Amino acid sequence: xxxxxxxxxxxxxxxxxxxxxxxxxxxxxxxxxxxxxxxxxxxxxxxxxxxxxxxxxxxxxxxxxxxxxxxxxxxxxxxxxxxxxxxxxxxxxxxxxxxxxxxxxxxxxxxxxxxxxxxxxxxxxxxxxxxxxxxxxxxxxxxxxxxxxxxxxxxxxxxxxxxxxxxxxxxxxxxxxxxxxxxxxxxxxxxxxxxxxxxxxxxxxxxxxxxxxxxxxxxxxxxxxxxxxxxxxxxxxxxxxxxxxxxxxxxxxxxxxxxxxxxxxxxxxxxxxxxxxxxxxxxxxxxxxxxxxxxxxxxxxxxxxxxxxxxxxxxxxxxxxxxxxxxxxxxxxxxxxxxxxxxxxxxxxxxxxxxxxxxxxx
Numbered sequence: 001x002x003x004x005x006x007x008x009x010x011x012x013x014x015x016x017x018x019x020x021x022x023x024x025x026x027x028x029x030x031x032x033x034x035x036x037x038x039x040x041x042x043x044x045x046x047x048x049x050x051x052x053x054x055x056x057x058x059x060x061x062x063x064x065x066x067x068x069x070x071x072x073x074x075x076x077x078x079x080x081x082x083x084x085x086x087x088x089x090x091x092x093x094x095x096x097x098x099x100x101x102x103x104x105x106x107x108x109x110x111x112x113x114x115x116x117x118x119x120x121x122x123x124x125x126x127x128x129x130x131x132x133x134x135x136x137x138x139x140x141x142x143x144x145x146x147x148x149x150x151x152x153x154x155x156x157x158x159x160x161x162x163x164x165x166x167x168x169x170x171x172x173x174x175x176x177x178x179x180x181x182x183x184x185x186x187x188x189x190x191x192x193x194x195x196x197x198x199x200x201x202x203x204x205x206x207x208x209x210x211x212x213x214x215x216x217x218x219x220x221x222x223x224x225x226x227x228x229x230x231x232x233x234x235x236x237x238x239x240x241x242x243x244x245x246x247x248x249x250x251x252x253x254x255x256x257x258x259x260x261x262x263x264x265x266x267x268x269x270x271x272x273x274x275x276x277x278x279x280x281x282x283x284x285x286x287x288x289x290x291x292x293x294x295x296x297x298x299x300x301x302x303x304x305x306x307x308x309x310x311x312x313x314x315x316x317x318x319x320x321x322x323x324x325x326x327x328x329x330x331x332x333x334x335x336x337x338x339x340x341x342x343x344x345x346x347x348x349x350x351x352x353x354x355x356x357x358x359x360x361x362x
Contacts, residue, residue: 008037009047016056016069019337027057027065078332079110079133081126081143081159082173088274089304090321091144094173097325098142107329110138119148123155130159133168140169140332145177147221153178160186169335171328175221185343187331191319192347193223196301197230199352200271200317204297205238207358209269212240213261215248215281216273224273227301231271252280259288266360268296275300275307275316282310282357293361303353313355320348 015021028036030044037044048065051057056069080098083091095111102109110133123146133141141163145156157179163170164183172188201212212235216224228247235242250257252272258281261270272278278300285292292298292312299315300307307314327346335341 004037004039005043005047008033008039008044009050012047012051013054013056016051016067021067023067023070025067026063027067029064075106075108076139076333076336077108077110077136078329079129079136079138079141081130081133081141083122083144088276088302090174090302090319093321094325094328097322098329101325101329105329110136119146122146123149126159127155130162134162134166137166138168139336140171142171142173142328142332144173145175145221147175148217148219150219152219157181167339169332169339171331171335173324173328175223178222185345187335187344189324189327189331189346189348190223191324192349193226194230194233195347195349196317197227197232197271198234199230200227200299200301201231201234201269202238203315203352203354204269204271204299204358205234205240207269207297208267208360209297210240210267211246211262211264211269212242213246213248213268213270214273215250215252215261215270215277217251217277218249220273227271227273252277252284255284255287258284263290263296265295269358270296270298272298272300275302275304275314278314278316278357279304279306279310282312282314286311292357293359297358297360299352299358307353308355310357312357315355315358316353317350318353319350323348 012027021027027033027048030041030048033044034041048057048059052059056067057065058068059065082095098109101107126146143159143163146152149155156177160170160177160181161183164181170186172186174190176188176190177186204212212231214228214231232242245262248261252258270281272281278298282292282298285296290296301317301319303316303318307316331344331346
């Protein structure tokens with residue numbers, strides 16, 4: 001079988017197995033498919049003959065080519081390019097839920113080892129296992145774009161393009177791409193970060209804060225930008241000031257940098273991009289004699305387990321991690337069956353877990 005003919009055969013066979021063409025349905029006419037693939041009708045006729053001889057279809061003169069294959073694959077191989085708990089505990093919950101789903105739904109997840117807390121090591125692992133999954137022709141890939149690297153945006157786009165070029169269904173989890181790909185949109189499941197930012201700002205304003213600061217680390221994911229947009233929107237709607245002086249990007253352990261934040265005693269709230277940033281910032285504030293719950297309030301995101309055990313138990317925004325895992329699989333199976341679906345963006349809401357760090361004790 002010639003190369004082009006074989007490629008068309010493999011493509012149609014895979015579509016039948018995945019259920020794109022379900023049992024009992026008719027394949028497109030030979031003329032229609034010939035035009036679609038820019039080949040001759042006899043070439044498609046040979047492909048259909050091979051599909052029939054392999055038990056996938058039945059050709060009937062005057063009726064067409066009907067799918068008779070009813071043995072859809074029961075197990076799908078899904079490659080994971082996700083962080084482990086070393087980077088964020090939310091992925092511990094996501095990964096655990098994926099494991100539960102694999103046991104219930106006949107899914108085979110390839111973990112790939114992209115679990116290192118060190119950003120450079122995770123980069124190397126992610127690129128390596130991306131290539132491995134492509135060579136193994138997995139059925140889908142779940143990918144959480146890299147962050148905390150100077151060239152993370154370019155790396156993420158490169159990984160995205162490799163997977164899309166290999167025609168492997170791809171679902172992004174928790175983070176999107178900062179550089180938009182030429183391929184267009186993509187399926188993504190993540191927190192409604194704009195809403196989460198606005199909700200946390202509104203929480204601090206209700207607690208009496210009139211000055212709101214936002215603190216994040218350099219090279220953070222684009223979800224952080226969306227949280228910032230939500231914070232800005234809520235603050236301005238409450239007729240409070242929010243300028244570049246309220247936005248701080250840097251190291252929360254840098255005491256000199258922390259001192260540049262303008263504090264109004266009993267009226268200042270600090271929203272950190274995540275709990276790990278907030279935990280370090282709490283320590284830095286104590287070193288410069290800024291007292292949480294009297295001078296300022298502070299909060300974060302992700303509701304890490306340690307948040308409740310800090311000196312000032314940390315108010316945090318709980319992400320719906322199990323639901324992220326559930327929907328990511330729904331999206332993956334949807335795209336496995338038809339990789340030409342219009343891309344979907346699924347935004348989920350979480351909730352504030354209030355603790356002592358956002359209660360003034362004046």
